[in-house]
Amino acid sequence: MSKKTEPREEVVKFAQFMELKLRSNDHKGGWKDCGFHWLLDRLNQERIELEHAFDKIRSDCGMLPGSTIENNTVKIDPEKCMKECADVANFAMMIFDLLSADPDKTEHEWRHGSAVFGSWDTP
Helix, strand or coil: CCCCCCCCHHHHHHHHHHHHHHHCCHHHCCCCCCCHHHHHHHHHHHHHHHHHHCHHHHHHCCCCCCCCCECCECCCCHHHHHHHHHHHHHHHHHHHHHHHHCCCCCHHHHHHCCCCCCCCCCC
């Protein structure tokens, strides 16, 4: 990927939101010393949280029990869903960052990873 391109407006908007989420967790120390599999596990946890943020949609559409449709409109919490999207993307970015920082690292080195410090659970 050597060709320089201007990011799309939507990408910039999303990246800025991702950065806000990262900054809100700066006190946790970062991801540079986190193991690959730990980050992958956290990405999956965040993916599940994103899916749960949309469970209300499924429920309101009759796919899950528990909620009702008001005036045939599906009600979601866009802010919650956007935060979960950013969490998923941030963990993917962390994995990308570690891989791109040392592309010569062997599979064995990634499999065993490095020590995990702190908790990158998002508020």
